[in-house]
Amino acid sequence: MADMTTLRFTKGHGTENDFVLLPDADARLTLDADTVRWLTDRRAGIGGDGVIRVVPTSAATEDGVRAQAGEAAWFMDYYNADGSVAEMCGNGTRVFAEYLRREGLETGDEFAIATRAGLRRIRFEGDLVATNMGPWRLVDEQVATRDGFDALVRLDANEEPWSALSIDVGNPHTVVALPEAVDLATLDLTSAPEVSPAPPHGSNVEFVRPLGPGHIAMRVHERGVGETRSCGTGVVAAALATSWWAGQPEPTQDWTVDVPGGRLRVRGMPNHEVELAGPAALVADGTVDLPA
Numbered sequence: 001m002a003d004m005t006t007l008r009f010t011k012g013h014g015t016e017n018d019f020v021l022l023p024d025a026d027a028r029l030t031l032d033a034d035t036v037r038w039l040t041d042r043r044a045g046i047g048g049d050g051v052i053r054v055v056p057t058s059a060a061t062e063d064g065v066r067a068q069a070g071e072a073a074w075f076m077d078y079y080n081a082d083g084s085v086a087e088m089c090g091n092g093t094r095v096f097a098e099y100l101r102r103e104g105l106e107t108g109d110e111f112a113i114a115t116r117a118g119l120r121r122i123r124f125e126g127d128l129v130a131t132n133m134g135p136w137r138l139v140d141e142q143v144a145t146r147d148g149f150d151a152l153v154r155l156d157a158n159e160e161p162w163s164a165l166s167i168d169v170g171n172p173h174t175v176v177a178l179p180e181a182v183d184l185a186t187l188d189l190t191s192a193p194e195v196s197p198a199p200p201h202g203s204n205v206e207f208v209r210p211l212g213p214g215h216i217a218m219r220v221h222e223r224g225v226g227e228t229r230s231c232g233t234g235v236v237a238a239a240l241a242t243s244w245w246a247g248q249p250e251p252t253q254d255w256t257v258d259v260p261g262g263r264l265r266v267r268g269m270p271n272h273e274v275e276l277a278g279p280a281a282l283v284a285d286g287t288v289d290l291p292a
């Protein structure tokens with residue numbers, strides 16, 4: 001359990017991917033998996049897809065995070081609902097940035113935040129928050145270049161697997177090109193899709209349906225969570241995969257990605273980087289007493 005019993009929290013979401021934010025300016029909070037699971041429980045706790053600890057970058061325990069302290073004052077310490085630690089969360093970056101500004105911890109329209117996947121640059125753009133998601137890479141470039149796909153995914157052991165592409169955007173993703181005959185809306189994502197070859201650290205899995213030029217719909221099964229109503233890194237991976245399959249390895253147009261919780265924009269940037277833009281909302285503040 002954490003080393004204190006009453007915690008302040010803020011609840012926020014980005015396209016209904018929802019998080020419990022825990023301020024920890026003094027870096028006194030140690031989160032274990034039980035505490036995270038309890039906080040994210042939608043019946044017994046507060047409820048959320050993940051927990052974000054808001055902590056000074058200089059106080060992070062990981063060397064790779066502390067190394068970002070010169071450029072980013074605050075570290076987005078991210079946990080999935082099952083208590084596992086994740087490298088990155090695209091929707092989380094916007095909610096985290098919105099929180100930092102509301103609390104006066106950052107004051108400009110542009111600043112950087114620290115994540116386990118490296119520095120992420122934030123830009124406020126009207127009602128939207130844009131995050132430079134950094135560089136991305138194909139997990140198996142050789143196979144992906146030759147075949148367009150490098151993985152197989154199935155939801156049901158009795159069905160034929162679907163072709164997929166593995167992309168790393170700071171965290172692992174497997175994007176499925178859904179056959180036309182399959183209805184995206186009625187896919188059963190209640191259990192984790194089977195991915196082969198099995199990714200060494202698991203994978204978030206996205207299911208994509210093209211809707212028109214530069215426009216796709218997506219549903220996602222998140223590693224460490226289950227189906228969520230949005231996943232920012234997943235949206236980026238889905239746009240990159242669709243662009244790749246269309247013969248455009250570096251996206252030159254904006255992609256609009258519809259998810260059950262809303263709409264996000266993906267934009268190719270110089271130097272093989274990609275930007276994600278969308279809304280961020282802080283909806284509640286309170287205190288919570290952790291069970292003994």
Ligand SMILES: N[C@@H](CCC[C@H](N)C(=O)O)C(=O)O
Nearest residue numbers: 086089090091171231232233
């Ligand atoms: N919802 C996030 C991704 C959160 C982490 C993910 N479940 C993982 O384990 O990699 C997003 O918006 O990117």
